[in-house]
Amino acid sequence: MIRVDDLRKAYDGFVAVDGSTFEVDRGEVFGVVGPNGAGKTTTLKMLAGLVEPTSGDVEIAGASAGSLDMRRNLGFLPEESPLYEEMTAHGYLEFFADLYDVPTETARERIEEALDRLDLEHRERRIGDMSKGMKRKVAIARSLVNDPDVLIYDEPASGLDPLTTNYIIEFTRELADDGKTIVFSAHNLYHVESICDRLIVMNHGDIIARGTLDEIRDEHGQTAYHVYTDVPVRDAAHDDDEDHYQVVVGDMDAVERVRREAQADGGRVVDIQTEDPSLEDIFLDIAGERVESAREPEAERPTQEVET
Numbered sequence: 001m002i003r004v005d006d007l008r009k010a011y012d013g014f015v016a017v018d019g020s021t022f023e024v025d026r027g028e029v030f031g032v033v034g035p036n037g038a039g040k041t042t043t044l045k046m047l048a049g050l051v052e053p054t055s056g057d058v059e060i061a062g063a064s065a066g067s068l069d070m071r072r073n074l075g076f077l078p079e080e081s082p083l084y085e086e087m088t089a090h091g092y093l094e095f096f097a098d099l100y101d102v103p104t105e106t107a108r109e110r111i112e113e114a115l116d117r118l119d120l121e122h123r124e125r126r127i128g129d130m131s132k133g134m135k136r137k138v139a140i141a142r143s144l145v146n147d148p149d150v151l152i153y154d155e156p157a158s159g160l161d162p163l164t165t166n167y168i169i170e171f172t173r174e175l176a177d178d179g180k181t182i183v184f185s186a187h188n189l190y191h192v193e194s195i196c197d198r199l200i201v202m203n204h205g206d207i208i209a210r211g212t213l214d215e216i217r218d219e220h221g222q223t224a225y226h227v228y229t230d231v232p233v234r235d236a237a238h239d240d241d242e243d244h245y246q247v248v249v250g251d252m253d254a255v256e257r258v259r260r261e262a263q264a265d266g267g268r269v270v271d272i273q274t275e276d277p278s279l280e281d282i283f284l285d286i287a288g289e290r291v292e293s294a295r296e297p298e299a300e301r302p303t304q305e306v307e308t
């Protein structure tokens with residue numbers, strides 16, 4: 001659906017995006033992740049035909065970036081979406097539907113459906129008097145008025161309260177389930193982990209990792225093994241609540257060493273749990289930088305039990 005070939009952008013010699021190549025399939029949610037200044041917005045704007053690449057190509061559903069065909073089939077949500085503050089949500093969205101030549105009745109139905117699904121309250125309120133979350137929902141509805149196949153969302157949920165953030169992130173997933181192809185950027189890696197099919201991780205203009213989250217984990221991540229014993233072993237911490245000892249190791253050989261050590265002291269391993277690295281852990285590993293400190297609590301991370 002989207003093909004990006006050796007895309008590059010330099011501003012006065014400063015390279016913001018350094019030769020990105022990737023493809024996005026129809027119906028996919030595709031994440032573009034990275035710290036501030038990684039080149040996410042520049043990449044998304046080049047996809048949307050809003051920034052002219054220094055070199056390289058973008059093709060969306062067979063149309064080249066910036067062409068009229070492509071624009072008709074695209075919804076872009078900028079990081080900061082300036083809205084017409086004096087208008088109501090309806091007035092504003094009808095105005096944009098009109099720009100896309102959407103027939104009035106179709107536009108009304110589409111707008112109503114989008115605002116219902118986004119659960120936008122106080123639709124007749126002046127946009128200038130709406131909360132930040134409400135404004136973001138109006139901007140998202142705006143990206144849908146032309147019923148595009150492709151949506152490009154720059155930080156769709158950044159800076160919003162957790163409830164609105166979750167709502168928007170889940171809504172983004174639903175749009176893909178409806179068949180839309182979505183490229184979205186995020187600082188918050190937890191959002192990416194929760195809804196992306198595939199992603200690229202960018203840093204300083206380069207793609208430093210790519211694939212599904214599992215593929216990225218396999219290639220770059222390291223599973224942590226939490227080993228619980230009933231006798232003290234080297235480097236273990238005592239868990240007062242459970243009255244056992246816990247040590248975290250990086251591979252099965254180390255787990256085996258802990259088991260032998262416990263046995264030598266007349267004890268045993270009582271449990272082993274694995275913890276997959278989060279995208280943030282992986283990012284720290286490969287880029288040596290933290291992408292987002294304000295992530296969801298640790299408890300949200302998936303933990304699987306393994307056979308002991």
Ligand SMILES: Nc1ncnc2c1ncn2[C@@H]1O[C@H](COP(=O)(O)OP(=O)(O)OP(=O)(O)O)[C@@H](O)[C@H]1O
Nearest residue numbers: 011014015016034035036037038039040041042043
């Ligand atoms: N119009 C411009 N002129 C000069 N430099 C620019 C311009 N736009 C972006 N840059 C630079 O290009 C780099 C990449 O910026 P970009 O906005 O794409 O990053 P980002 O990953 O989206 O960051 P953020 O998460 O902060 O939005 C940054 O160093 C930025 O300062």
